[in-house]
Amino acid sequence: MFADRAKIFIRAGKGGDGHVSFRRELYVPDGGPDGGDGGNGGNVIVVVDEGLNTLADFRHVRKYCAGDGEPGRKRKQHGANGADVTLKVPPGTVIKDFESGKVILDMSNKKEPVILLTGGHGGNGNQHYATSTMQAPKYAQPGEDAKELFVTLELKVIADVGLLGFPNVGKSTFLSSTTNARPKIANYHFTTLNPNLGVVDLGDGASFVIADIPGIIEGASEGVGLGHDFLRHIERTKVLIHVVDAASVEGRDPIVDIKTINNELKLYNEELASRPMVIAANKIDAMSDEDTETVISMLKDEFEPQGIEIFPISAVSGEGVKELLWHVYDMLKDAPDEVIEFVSEYTPDFKREILPFDVWYDDSEDVYVIEGPRIEKMLGYTNLESEKGFEFFQNFLKDNGILKRLEELGITDGDTVRMYGFDFDYYK
Secondary structure, eight states: OOOOEEEEEEEOOOOOOOOOOBOOBTTBTTOOBOOOOOOOOOOEEEEEOTTOOOOTHHHHOOEEEOOOOOOOBTTTBOOOOOOOEEEEEOTTEEEEETTTOOEEEEOTTOOSOEEEEOOOOOOOOGGGGOOSSOSSOOOOOOOOOOOEEEEEEEEOOOOSEEEEOOTTSSHHHHHHHHSSOOOOOOOOSSOOSSOEEEEEEEETTEEEEEEEOOOOOTTGGGTOTTHHHHHGGGTTOSEEEEEEETTOTTSOOHHHHHHHHHHHHHHHOHHHHTSOEEEEEEOGGGSOHHHHHHHHHHHHHHHGGGTOEEEEOOTTTOTTHHHHHHHHHHHHHTSOSSOOOOOOOOOOOOOOOOOOOEEEEETTTTEEEEESHHHHHHHHTOOTTSHHHHHHHHHHHHHTTHHHHHHHTTOOTTOEEEETTEEEEOOO
């Protein structure tokens, strides 16, 4: 089964926690802190695999997690970094944030692996927090939390030319007669489900890739049927060939069909509707010369004033096909060379500063002690003499779990709390 869309869960590794330990060796009774740093978490990496052409693998495995960093150890030993996880995707894959639908990354022009989510940094061991006033820090920095995200993978076919048209107008026959593609051909009254790609070889090095986009029906821009799934494949094409049944074999009006599909393109994507287009008036082999002339004249009167040229063809006999293909080739020469790339609209941002702190009871002085760079930094910009400043200070203690830790240690009303020279009486 062709799979062009998948929702998956990705998670980068958590950073390992820094370690708290002190040097304890013979003849070194008061050794300093020697806690090692935690390892970095593994990254989530995306790489294009030219051998893939569907997202089918992501239908079976929907969760991709990198390894967590290991915690630091004593004697300043660094924890091991977590293992990366690599997602192999086919060319043309676009990665979007599932919640917002915004583009995170387009892998179309990416030749090298790209880091989609960065693993959390490992925390510093307590060796980093020794100062002249705090020579035996009992705290270390926790590792950064794991970054996780639900994303949508979308495969947007990379082709120079897209074939548009209602079901059963002869697109598959046209593709099979002009390229190396071999789509299933039958008198289906419903749409082909899978986009078929083929290479048109005109000789003398003149060639281009053409895609038979599954038949678009009215309401496709609103998601009717598989509308959105089909329309996304046209977004990368540079030129559109609109195939219509000029003979009205099934009683369809070719002018109405063209207007209907053009309207769906416009509703889905204004820029897409403005792409260079030609109309292939197919099945002239089923018409008399007089009828052909009448229909082609009507099509030209309607669409050539809009800059859209009309080519009468027969995908079965090949009549008029070469002229159409050479004209499309000339149109492509005027189109940009690079693959159309979707601009990133969303960057996952999980960064936050994590500074350590520690809370303990000092029974020698009968006080509860709170220490750490996080506390020291907070005191540096907080005016505890003002009512608002003290309220901010209390909220800080609550939001960071410090009050909860004091309660776990058994603090009661009237007990003393000490922070870098400040003593407070605790009242709940």
